[in-house]
Amino acid sequence: MGYVAIKGGKASIEGAAAATDYLRASSGKQNQSLTLDAIEGQLRLLVSRVVSEGGLYHPKLAALAIKQFQGDTLEAAFALRAYRSTKPRLLETPPQNTVDMRVIRRISSAFKDIPGGQMLGPTYDYALRLLDLGLADENPEDFRAIARHFLADAPENELPDSFPKVLDALRTEGLLPPLKPVAGAPFDITRQPLIFPVPRAAALATMARAETGSLLAIAYSNMRGYGDVHPTIAELRVGYVPVMLPHPVTGEPMEAGEVLMTECEVVAMFEGDDQGGKPVFTLGYGACFGHNEVKAISMAVLDRALQKGMKDGAANPSEDPEFVLLHVDGVDSMGFASHYKMPHYVTFQSDMDRLRTTQAKAGIDTVRQKDTV
Amino acid sequence: MNNTYELPLDEAGYAFGFMDEYAKKEVRRAILKAICIPGYQTPYASREMPMGRGFGTGGLQLTLSLVGGNDTLKVIDQGSDDSVNAVNLRQFVQMTCPGVDVTEKTEDATLIQSRHRIPEKLLTEAQILVLQVPYPDALVVVEPSEARRKTMHGEADYSRLLVKLYEDIVKFDEITISHRYPTRIHGHYIIDPSPIPRWDVPKLHQSKALILLGAGREKKIYAVPPYTLAEPLAFEDVVFSVEDFRDAAGIRRTCSRCGTADSFLDEFSNEAGEKTYQCSDSAYCDEQLAHQTVHAQTTNTEVAA
Amino acid sequence: MSRKILEVNNLTKIHGRGCPLCLESTGPEADTNICPHCGSVVAAHGVSFDLYQGEILGIIGESGSGKSTVVKTLYFDDAPSAGEAVFFDEDAQYDLYSLNAAQQRSLRNKRFGMVYQNPHLGLNFNVSAGGNIAERLLMSDVAHYGAIRERARSLLVRTEVLENRMDENPKKFSGGMQQRVQIAKALATRPPLLFLDEVTTGLDLSVQAAILDLILEIQHELDTAMIVVTHDLGVVRLLAGRTLVMKYGRVIETGLTDQILEDPQHAYTQRLVASAL
Numbered sequence: 001m002g003y004v005a006i007k008g009g010k011a012s013i014e015g016a017a018a019a020t021d022y023l024r025a026s027s028g029k030q031n032q033s034l035t036l037d038a039i040e041g042q043l044r045l046l047v048s049r050v051v052s053e054g055g056l057y058h059p060k061l062a063a064l065a066i067k068q069f070q071g072d073t074l075e076a077a078f079a080l081r082a083y084r085s086t087k088p089r090l091l092e093t094p095p096q097n098t099v100d101m102r103v104i105r106r107i108s109s110a111f112k113d114i115p116g117g118q119m120l121g122p123t124y125d126y127a128l129r130l131l132d133l134g135l136a137d138e139n140p141e142d143f144r145a146i147a148r149h150f151l152a153d154a155p156e157n158e159l160p161d162s163f164p165k166v167l168d169a170l171r172t173e174g175l176l177p178p179l180k181p182v183a184g185a186p187f188d189i190t191r192q193p194l195i196f197p198v199p200r201a202a203a204l205a206t207m208a209r210a211e212t213g214s215l216l217a218i219a220y221s222n223m224r225g226y227g228d229v230h231p232t233i234a235e236l237r238v239g240y241v242p243v244m245l246p247h248p249v250t251g252e253p254m255e256a257g258e259v260l261m262t263e264c265e266v267v268a269m270f271e272g273d274d275q276g277g278k279p280v281f282t283l284g285y286g287a288c289f290g291h292n293e294v295k296a297i298s299m300a301v302l303d304r305a306l307q308k309g310m311k312d313g314a315a316n317p318s319e320d321p322e323f324v325l326l327h328v329d330g331v332d333s334m335g336f337a338s339h340y341k342m343p344h345y346v347t348f349q350s351d352m353d354r355l356r357t358t359q360a361k362a363g364i365d366t367v368r369q370k371d372t373v
Numbered sequence: 374m375n376n377t378y379e380l381p382l383d384e385a386g387y388a389f390g391f392m393d394e395y396a397k398k399e400v401r402r403a404i405l406k407a408i409c410i411p412g413y414q415t416p417y418a419s420r421e422m423p424m425g426r427g428f429g430t431g432g433l434q435l436t437l438s439l440v441g442g443n444d445t446l447k448v449i450d451q452g453s454d455d456s457v458n459a460v461n462l463r464q465f466v467q468m469t470c471p472g473v474d475v476t477e478k479t480e481d482a483t484l485i486q487s488r489h490r491i492p493e494k495l496l497t498e499a500q501i502l503v504l505q506v507p508y509p510d511a512l513v514v515v516e517p518s519e520a521r522r523k524t525m526h527g528e529a530d531y532s533r534l535l536v537k538l539y540e541d542i543v544k545f546d547e548i549t550i551s552h553r554y555p556t557r558i559h560g561h562y563i564i565d566p567s568p569i570p571r572w573d574v575p576k577l578h579q580s581k582a583l584i585l586l587g588a589g590r591e592k593k594i595y596a597v598p599p600y601t602l603a604e605p606l607a608f609e610d611v612v613f614s615v616e617d618f619r620d621a622a623g624i625r626r627t628c629s630r631c632g633t634a635d636s637f638l639d640e641f642s643n644e645a646g647e648k649t650y651q652c653s654d655s656a657y658c659d660e661q662l663a664h665q666t667v668h669a670q671t672t673n674t675e676v677a678a
Numbered sequence: 679m680s681r682k683i684l685e686v687n688n689l690t691k692i693h694g695r696g697c698p699l700c701l702e703s704t705g706p707e708a709d710t711n712i713c714p715h716c717g718s719v720v721a722a723h724g725v726s727f728d729l730y731q732g733e734i735l736g737i738i739g740e741s742g743s744g745k746s747t748v749v750k751t752l753y754f755d756d757a758p759s760a761g762e763a764v765f766f767d768e769d770a771q772y773d774l775y776s777l778n779a780a781q782q783r784s785l786r787n788k789r790f791g792m793v794y795q796n797p798h799l800g801l802n803f804n805v806s807a808g809g810n811i812a813e814r815l816l817m818s819d820v821a822h823y824g825a826i827r828e829r830a831r832s833l834l835v836r837t838e839v840l841e842n843r844m845d846e847n848p849k850k851f852s853g854g855m856q857q858r859v860q861i862a863k864a865l866a867t868r869p870p871l872l873f874l875d876e877v878t879t880g881l882d883l884s885v886q887a888a889i890l891d892l893i894l895e896i897q898h899e900l901d902t903a904m905i906v907v908t909h910d911l912g913v914v915r916l917l918a919g920r921t922l923v924m925k926y927g928r929v930i931e932t933g934l935t936d937q938i939l940e941d942p943q944h945a946y947t948q949r950l951v952a953s954a955l
Contacts, residue, residue: 009460036380060380081421088393191399193416193592196520322519332426332590339427339507342458346451346489346653349640350551350570353616358545528780532787532816533802539812540805542823543845608823 024070039063048260048290049073053330054080055190055209057259057289074211074334081331089191094253096241098263098287099165106237108166110267114235116163121238123293166235167265170281176267177280196322203306203325207299208288211330218328219298222305222318229304231266231284231297238262238291263287264296268304282307390437391469396420400438400594404585407596412562414509414526419592429462429488430589432505436466436486439501445474447482452490452637452653462486477656489552491573493636493657496582498599504567506588509595511555511565529561534606542611554613555606558597563606566597572615572637577603618650628652631661682766683871683903684729684752689761691747694718696759704926706946711742711926720927721747725761727922727932731870732901736918736935738908738950743924745907749873752905753792754782765789765871787817791864791902795876797856800863801848807834807859808844814866833862837892854885858892865896872904878913890916911954915939923947 025031040047040063050062054077061080069075105121108114120126170176187202189209194202207215222229240258247254264286270279284304286296302324309319317323327333390397396418403417422430429450440446446466450459454477463475476482479494488505496502512522515533525531534555541549552568556577566577567586577584577597584597597603605613618626618638627634629649636657638650652658692700697716704711704720711720722744729735737745750756752763752774763774767789777785786792794800801810811830820826834844837858843851848859857877864872874893878886894917896902906917914921914935921938923931923946931944942948 009455009457010464012457013461013464064380078421078425079423082423085392085396085420085422086387088395189418190420191418193418195416195523196518322517326519331421335426335428335430336507336590337427338425342428342488343451343456344489344568345639345641346570346637347552347568349638349653350572350616352640354547354549354551357617358547358549361546524779528783530783530817532813535816536802536805536809536813539816539823539826540809543806543808608826609821610825611823 020070034067036060036063036067039066045291046071046073048292049212049295050076050080050290052289052292052295053077053209053211054084055289056080056084074330077211078331078334084190091245092185093243093245095186096244098237098241098261099168100162101237101239101241101261101263102161102258103163103237103239105239106163106235107233108235109233110166110235114166115169116160119163122291163237165265167267167283170234170267174278175281176283194325197310198321198325200303200307200310203321204285204287204299204303206325207286207302207328210295210299210328211333212292212295212298214328214330214333215298215302216294218318218324219301219305222301222316227305227316227318229266229268229284229301229308231268231301231304233297233300234265234267236262236264236293236296238293260290261287262290262292262296264293264300266297266300266304387469389470390440391422391465392420392434392437396434397438400434403594404435404438404596407585407594408583408598410562411598411601412558412564412595414562414564414588414593414595416592417594419589422589423465424461426590427507428458429486429505431587431591431594432486432488432503432589433462433465433587434589435503435585435587435594436484437470439503440466440470440473440484442472444483445476445481447476447479447485447656448487449485449490449492449654449656450488452492452639453655455655458488477659479656489568489570490637490653491569491576491584493652493654494660496576496580498581500582502580502582502584504569504584504586506565506567506586506593507590508553508565509586509588509591509593511553511563513565526562531555531557531563531606534563538606538608538611542608548607548611548613557602557604557606559601562595564595564597566603570616570637571605571613574603574605574613575615579603626650628658628661631658631665633658633661680731680733682728683731683733684766685764686728686748686752687726687762689725689748689751689763690723690759691721691744691751691756692718692723692759693721705928706925706930709926711744722751722758722924722927725922725924725929727929729871729903729905731903732897733920734897734904734906734918736906736908736914736921737924738911738914738921739924740909742926744927745909745922745924746875747927748924749792749875749905749907753790753873754786767870787814788867789869789871791867791869791872793857793860793864793872793874793877795879797848797853797860800860801856803847803849805847806845807839807848807851807862810848810859810863811866814863818867829866830862833865834859836896837862837865838888852885854881854889857881857889861889861892861896865900865902868900870903872902874904874906876908877906879908879910893917911939911951923950 040059043066046066047059047062050066050073051057051059053073054062061083062076065076065079069079103119105123106119108118167176187199187205189202189205221227241261242255243257243259244253245256266284267281268284270281272279282304284300286299286303288295288299302318305318306321306324310321314320400417403415407413407415419431420434422433424430448454448459448463450456453459466473467475479492483499484501485492486503491502510522512525512534515537516522516525538548552570553565554571554574555563556566556574557563566574579600580597581599583599586595607613620626625634626638628636628638628651630651633652636652636654639653640648640650643649694717696718697713699715700713700718700720701723703713703715713720725748727735737748739745751758758775765772765774765785772785792800802813808830811833812826815826815829831841831844835841839855839858839862848856851859878889890913897904906913908914918935921935922929923938923944925946931938931947938947939951942951
């Protein structure tokens with residue numbers, strides 16, 4: 001008799017890959033392979049999500065990953081992470097002040113008007129979620145005309161290069177604690193393990209590449225009542241931030257490119273100052289690659305909740321740094337959920353052994369009162 | 374958006390060992406620390422591998438950081454070299470580590486990566502066994518907070534784990550832990566020895582080979598160095614026991630393929646609906662079978678039928 | 679005279695950041711334990727006493743007096759802000775607050791016992807009554823299941839918990855029975871020093887009396903030194919040979935219990951005694 005096992009591994013794996021690729025190629029009438037350009041441009045929010053959760057700002061590779069993994073954001077982000085593992089870290093960029101962001105959208109829900117003005121920009125916030133059947137069969141000519149008309153209709157007056165931060169105004173008024181200088185390099189979660197208690201920088205970095213849904217779920221628990229952050233969005237901005245690197249010869253910082261980012265700053269309940277000063281509002285901060293507003297807001301709420309938990313002890317799951325930070329990573333959590341599909345029959349054999357032994361003893365023991373000898 | 378940027382299509386080839394050299398160096402540093410403090414869970418910045426967390430990424434990072442051109446690698450899952458996950462991991466190492474030999478024979482391997490089993494054949498001083506670990510911390514069943522567990526380990530405070538054993542015996546007259554059996558290393562740290570069956574736990578004790586355990590998702594590396602004390606947790610009067618493969622009449626079951634009576638057996642139903650038992654360790658089974666073919670030709674017709 | 683077990687000097691606990699005016703701005707004269715300058719709470723200050731083998735010392739006061747703070751710092755539930763305490767074991771002495779966390783845990787597990795007012799603090803409600811006692815024995819490296827069972831059984835019998843309820847979860851027990859399990863757990867390692875924090879508060883009078891009797895019997899049998907914290911004069915009258923009276927974090931009167939009850943010196947103690955009659 002042959003060896004009974006999950007045999008023929010090699011052929012099965014190749015078969016699975018071929019079947020997956022077949023499904024990618026066989027669907028649709030047009031039978032056209034998606035171009036990376038189309039993914040990057042037309043599925044830009046999907047690309048945003050993947051660069052953010054992958055923790056690697058590379059929209060082209062993200063588009064490729066989306067194509068290869070057929071739109072699965074967890075798998076696509078995962079592929080970016082694995083790609084990153086092959087690359088050494090050569091340089092570190094200096095911290096950037098997001099006041100210099102080339103903004104495409106910024107809003108504040110704290111004030112009717114803010115210095116520099118509100119700028120709605122590209123958002124679905126006030127769109128009616130009615131299906132636009134016109135998109136079902138969009139003719140290429142009309143499609144191209146959309147961009148042409150938008151640019152032609154754009155107002156003449158140029159937008160300013162940068163906008164002041166809403167928080168700076170609150171800070172000047174003394175409603176916020178003064179900025180504290182941050183000592184040392186930020187915590188790099190790709191090079192250092194999390195050992196609790198972790199600094200806030202490590203918490204922020206972990207959340208910046210966390211899975212959107214996971215962050216949202218835990219932040220939502222706080223918003224609903226398992227917590228009491230009660231945030232007001234002082235400012236949410238989306239735009240491009242320059243990436244500065246030292247020039248290889250002169251060492252002077254030079255702009256090597258820019259990254260699209262979403263940043264959210266929330267103001268929450270005020271608190272007495274530890275040093276006996278006046279009470280001030282507390283803050284929560286969220287920022288991530290790409291255009292991911294829900295993620296940035298969730299992160300800001302959780303940053304506030306975690307700061308509270310680190311100070312006073314966690315009263316809710318969303319205030320517990322271990323609970324939040326160890327459960328929001330998409331690559332970790334999806335990998336572990338998937339691994340249950342692997343064979344576990346050695347451990348199950350062992351489980352059966354224990355159950356049978358215990359059952360056998362229980363059979364013998366039904367008459368005997370335990371431990372009364 | 375940088376529309377002029379082109380993808381580097383010539384990057385398809387990977388460096389030896391997939392991970393960048395700094396990452397491998399960091400893993401090796403963590404390994405050295407783990408060996409110096411037997412059983413201590415050394416944190417490290419686990420990298421993402423191209424297979425899922427939980428599929429052996431911790432073990433794989435150990436293997437990739439250790440493997441060199443002179444090594445011969447064996448990869449097993451559930452005891453078998455031919456299971457899908459073992460094949461997958463082996464192919465990946467072959468693809469990214471050109472020149473590394475692979476083998477299915479335990480004795481020929483210098484490096485063995487395994488999930489859920491330790492080979493039946495005694496390992497030697499020249500070998501390293503890498504075990505894949507889903508849950509590195511034996512205390513997780515009694516304490517969810519990692520920060521508190523770290524203190525408990527530091528102080529060797531394992532009373533709550535022992536109380537769990539006590540309660541087990543009170544309730545079931547037995548210790549019900551089947552696999553991942555808490556094991557004390559070198560008299561101090563208690564480890565989760567990965568989901569190996571109890572059958573394999575005694576193989577940790579005074580092992581000639583270096584045993585490394587890697588948890589990729591939980592970002593920990595720990596070690597049972599060669600010739601180190603490894604004691605499964607138990608009471609003086611309620612001792613640790615391995616899986617019992619005796620039938621109702623008290624006779625030790627044998628492998629239906631090779632006939633051996635001294636290996637961990639997998640149980641399944643054959644097409645006729647009858648219970649069948651076979652060696653979990655496929656290489657060991659093959660060896661027993663080959664041995665019989667040469668030396669005991671009279672019996673093998675029945676066994677290999 | 680019997681052996682000294684504990685020597686406490688100037689024990690102080692301030693919650694909050696504290697300021698140079700905290701100590702002079704709080705206490706019985708200031709009629710508060712909250713510093714008006716910085717808002718910190720001076721939970722205890724300048725508490726000093728000695729305790730001898732087999733002696734029961736009472737600490738009495740109303741809530742906020744700092745009486746529980748004293749035993750919490752001695753049992754390492756809380757770290758003091760200042761002061762020292764020396765524990766004299768049979769063959770060694772320990773300066774409690776210069777020990778590291780592991781040494782403190784070891785003393786707490788093996789040489790001290792604590793019975794809290796709230797059984798949730800003293801018992802693990804996820805395991806059986808016997809398991810609670812086993813935990814303490816296991817901390818002290820007892821590794822024989824049968825021996826642990828036997829010891830747990832005899833302790834529960836001694837504290838008058840029904841033997842056949844040994845394998846039940848204590849959350850099903852009555853309040854009085856939970857306190858008995860706590861006492862059995864505290865005694866598991868035969869500690870020379872036991873802390874009792876309002877152990878009879880909230881129990882029926884008949885149950886209170888039975889528990890207090892049990893405590894006295896244990897003291898006679900084992901010669902255990904005890905610190906009994908209570909707001910109930912009846913408890914110190916019955917148990918304690920000597921008593922400290924605390925108010926707003928300070929000891930205002932100390933002496934033989936009979937003396938304090940018969941002839942209180944401090945006006946506050948006088949009111950306390952008068953109101954209890």
